[in-house]
Amino acid sequence: MIKVLLVEDELIARTHIRSMSVWEGHGYRLCGEATNGEAAIRMIGELEPDVILSDVAMPLMDGVALSHYLVEQNLGIPIIMLSSYDSYDYVRMTLNNGAVDYLLKHRLDEASLLSVLEKAKHERLLEQKSIGGETLKSSGMIDLQAKQQIVKELALGHMSDIQESESNVRLNEAGFSTRNLVVGAMSIVHYHMMDWRQQDKDRNLFIRSVLELCQSQSEGIVTHIGEDQFALLFSFERIRSESQIASLLQEEKEKLRGMFSKFMNVQMMIEFSRCGLRLSDIADGYRQAKGKLQSMNDAVLGPDHHSPAAGLSIKMEKLLLGAFDQKDEFDMNALIERIFTELAEQSASHESVRLTLVEMVQLATKVGQKHGIASQTLERLTVPMQMGLRDTAGPLGLKDSIIQMYCELLETLRTQEQSAFSGYVGKAVRFIDSRFRDNISLQLTAEHVGINTSYLSHLFKKETGMSFVEFLNRKRISRAQQLLEEGVSVKAIYEQVGFNTYNYFFKVFKDMTGTTPLDYEKRSSEQSG
Numbered sequence: 001m002i003k004v005l006l007v008e009d010e011l012i013a014r015t016h017i018r019s020m021s022v023w024e025g026h027g028y029r030l031c032g033e034a035t036n037g038e039a040a041i042r043m044i045g046e047l048e049p050d051v052i053l054s055d056v057a058m059p060l061m062d063g064v065a066l067s068h069y070l071v072e073q074n075l076g077i078p079i080i081m082l083s084s085y086d087s088y089d090y091v092r093m094t095l096n097n098g099a100v101d102y103l104l105k106h107r108l109d110e111a112s113l114l115s116v117l118e119k120a121k122h123e124r125l126l127e128q129k130s131i132g133g134e135t136l137k138s139s140g141m142i143d144l145q146a147k148q149q150i151v152k153e154l155a156l157g158h159m160s161d162i163q164e165s166e167s168n169v170r171l172n173e174a175g176f177s178t179r180n181l182v183v184g185a186m187s188i189v190h191y192h193m194m195d196w197r198q199q200d201k202d203r204n205l206f207i208r209s210v211l212e213l214c215q216s217q218s219e220g221i222v223t224h225i226g227e228d229q230f231a232l233l234f235s236f237e238r239i240r241s242e243s244q245i246a247s248l249l250q251e252e253k254e255k256l257r258g259m260f261s262k263f264m265n266v267q268m269m270i271e272f273s274r275c276g277l278r279l280s281d282i283a284d285g286y287r288q289a290k291g292k293l294q295s296m297n298d299a300v301l302g303p304d305h306h307s308p309a310a311g312l313s314i315k316m317e318k319l320l321l322g323a324f325d326q327k328d329e330f331d332m333n334a335l336i337e338r339i340f341t342e343l344a345e346q347s348a349s350h351e352s353v354r355l356t357l358v359e360m361v362q363l364a365t366k367v368g369q370k371h372g373i374a375s376q377t378l379e380r381l382t383v384p385m386q387m388g389l390r391d392t393a394g395p396l397g398l399k400d401s402i403i404q405m406y407c408e409l410l411e412t413l414r415t416q417e418q419s420a421f422s423g424y425v426g427k428a429v430r431f432i433d434s435r436f437r438d439n440i441s442l443q444l445t446a447e448h449v450g451i452n453t454s455y456l457s458h459l460f461k462k463e464t465g466m467s468f469v470e471f472l473n474r475k476r477i478s479r480a481q482q483l484l485e486e487g488v489s490v491k492a493i494y495e496q497v498g499f500n501t502y503n504y505f506f507k508v509f510k511d512m513t514g515t516t517p518l519d520y521e522k523r524s525s526e527q528s529g
Helices: 011-018 037-047 063-072 088-096 110-128 144-155 161-173 200-217 242-264 279-301 314-326 329-345 350-370 375-388 399-419 423-435 442-449 453-464 468-485 502-513 517-528
Strands: 002-007 028-034 051-055 079-083 101-104 181-188 221-226 229-235 268-272
Touching (some): 002 011, 002 037, 002 110, 011 028, 051 063, 063 079, 079 110, 101 110, 144 221, 144 229, 144 279, 161 279, 181 242, 181 279, 200 221, 200 242, 229 279, 268 279, 314 329, 314 350, 314 399, 314 468, 329 350, 329 399, 350 375, 350 399, 375 399, 399 423, 423 442, 423 468, 442 453, 442 468, 453 468, 468 502, 502 517
Parallel strands (some): 002 028, 002 051, 079 101
Antiparallel strands (some): 221 229
16 A cells, blocks of 8 residues: 655645545555644654645645655655646756656646556655665666657647656656757658558557557657558667768668568658757757658659648647637637637648548647546547547538537536536636636625625635636636737737737736736747748
């Protein structure tokens, strides 16, 4: 049984965590509870916990100081951080002190907690196992599957700054340098014309064979993105000559294409990004390589050929993910309408439409898994859509089904978010989600909830870690960032996200993002161009 010490100053949070069904039935036991870091230190010697689950912000001694103490004393106890808000600078200090991961309190559920407990248990076991007198570190022992998942998330642009920083450390400690990187895009020619007699079973076996063959002959990391799409990541830490790197990449391309032709009787198309990338550049690099791949498709299959590899753009994926994060049904519907309109205007082929819809279903599944939605619920939401994909003959055929699936998932996320708070705060958060564009206030929200303003203000701060105004402004600024990335002008945005004056919008935007709306707009334009 893995012993877990809970360090949390809020009684409501301790009670919520204690009541979760992730303990004895899964091999974990809450061995004790402390209300701050100092109390935790006194209990560590007596209880000898295997894992510590700690809040970041606490009186007397916070989670940052506690994580620093564990490192200084070389105790080797993995620590998981709980935070009321996604503050990169604050949480980064605990990650630098060896924290396994962090969880946001308002998104904490049994699935996410169990997942990170498993991660901490693995680290603890590796910490206790020694080879030649040296303790193994889990960050240096990540397996191939973990590396592949890191590369996939980077290529798709799904990592936060915190996750990217942690991945940088993990890859380097695992012996894969993150300097002078090149990312490649690889696709299988005529993949959608292949005969899949047993559907998913045949496809999964085929994809696994592709990965195994690639990885057996390549020094890079190869990962499956989806359908016929793969990403490759190479490091050229010791090579400075771009011509030499280009030559090595050409050799790699020819070797891989030759192997697939010989051993699997399939044709592969492979293109690479520019060299000199950092981890933060991987998404842009992958998009660049995919663009070259598209040009190659046109050259090989003809300019009128609509490649089934196009799918959703990285930008559109980010916008959809943003709408999910914002719980914004209005924006979600507008984005789906835009996707289908573009498919119709482009006279997209049957396979292009199918791949776009497949990727939209995959995105919904990924969002659900990320938020710990039960697998049975996800199946109920997505299976009808997956069945319909076999019959659709045009871009508009399944639009209503996609909208229904996304809206039902959105409603599930809202219900889940609301259940993480008390009834009053959950209702207030739901009200903000639906009305943040309007001129709402604490008083108006309190009237909607049915309590007085001072009590709602107290509850809101206690449960979210933020004041009502900060929570509301964060949602508004997050939406403003999405609009700027879509190319909407700064002057046209502030009223759309609920601000009365441009000057106040400008001030809040800069305070929360560290940059001005104009600079953010310029940077977004440069990245998309």
